[in-house]
Amino acid sequence: MVARRPETPSQTGGPYVHIGLAPKQAGFDIFDNNFGNVLVDEDTPGERITLEGRVFDGSGTPVRDVLIEIWQANAAGKYAHPGDTQDKDRDPSFRGWGRTGGDFDTGAYTFDTIKPGPVPGRNGSTQAPHVLMVLFARGINVGLHTRLYFDDETAANAADPLLTSIEWEVRRNTLIATRSERDGKAVYTFDIRLQDTPDGGRETVFLDI
Numbered sequence: 001m002v003a004r005r006p007e008t009p010s011q012t013g014g015p016y017v018h019i020g021l022a023p024k025q026a027g028f029d030i031f032d033n034n035f036g037n038v039l040v041d042e043d044t045p046g047e048r049i050t051l052e053g054r055v056f057d058g059s060g061t062p063v064r065d066v067l068i069e070i071w072q073a074n075a076a077g078k079y080a081h082p083g084d085t086q087d088k089d090r091d092p093s094f095r096g097w098g099r100t101g102g103d104f105d106t107g108a109y110t111f112d113t114i115k116p117g118p119v120p121g122r123n124g125s126t127q128a129p130h131v132l133m134v135l136f137a138r139g140i141n142v143g144l145h146t147r148l149y150f151d152d153e154t155a156a157n158a159a160d161p162l163l164t165s166i167e168w169e170v171r172r173n174t175l176i177a178t179r180s181e182r183d184g185k186a187v188y189t190f191d192i193r194l195q196d197t198p199d200g201g202r203e204t205v206f207l208d209i
Contacts, residue, residue, distance in 0.1 A: 010141045021067055021136070022101050037100035039072075039113040043093040046075025046114030049186045051148065051177065054107045055135060058195030062107025066137040070111055070148075071097045072130070077117030086120065115150065115186070121161045128156035128163065135192065145207045148190045151176050166205060174204045 024034045040048065051070070055063040073079050073096070078088040080096035094114065102109050113131075121127040131148040149157055157163055157176070166172045177190035192204045 022099060025101050035099045037098050037109075037111045039070075039095045039098045039111065041093050044074075044091065044114055046094075046116075047186060049113060049115050049188055050182075051111040051113060051131065051188050051190060053109060053177075053190040053192060055102060055109070055137070055192045056107075056194065056197050056201065058197065060197040060199055060201070062102070063137055063194070064102050064104050064107045066102045066107070066109070066135055067099065068101070068109050069097070069099045069134050069136075070113075071132050072113065073116040073119050075114050075117050077119045077129075079119070118156060125161045126156075126159065128153050128160035130160075133192075144194075145209045146192065146204055147175050147207070148177050148188070149175050150179065150188060152179050162207075170202055171205055174202050 022035070023030050024036075040046075055066045055068075057063055071079075073084075074091045074094045076088045076091070078084055078086050078090055080090060080094060084090075098111050098113065100109050100111065116129045116131065118129055119127050129150055132145070133148055134143040134145050136143050147162065149160070149163065163172050163175065166175075174193070177188035180187050180189065191201070193201045194203065196203050
């Protein structure tokens with residue numbers, strides 16, 4: 001007979017998540033190489049874009065202690081990872097991964113990156129350009145995974161295997177970032193809602209990974 005053991009108690013990611021994962025933002029300059037929100041340098045090919053937004057709780061209040069990580073393919077649609085064996089060039093000037101916290105006053109987050117190319121999906125399908133995101137904060141036991149797609153990729157989005165697996169359009173739309181222009185640069189705004197909010201905002205689709 002196998003003895004049953006009690007579950008190990010869980011903890012949420014906070015309230016001091018920044019000190020361990022993004023210490024410079026919290027005022028602790030302790031690492032020689034700080035992970036940040038800039039994924040590119042002056043040599044990185046592709047369209048330069050800014051990703052920005054806020055994370056809201058169920059009351060519609062911005063979550064100011066959230067930590068967000070992103071990873072994405074480069075402009076050619078190749079990840080900076082040895083597991084991506086596509087016959088495409090890997091871009092040494094593109095990190096492909098970033099981390100930042102929400103602003104302590106406004107809750108806003110930003111990333112400076114490039115627009116990714118499409119990547120292969122399962123069974124010969126093609127995934128629309130997208131950015132993978134994971135959130136950590138107080139009250140969240142396990143990181144919340146989601147995706148950011150681009151509203152000017154209509155045809156690609158319509159064929160994306162993940163987006164088309166979401167039954168309701170109103171739910172699919174929670175994964176679409178809205179493009180605007182600022183100082184000659186493309187800006188995509190992507191707000192994330194942990195629950196439905198009083199202003200009518202729908203809970204963002206999160207992925208079971």
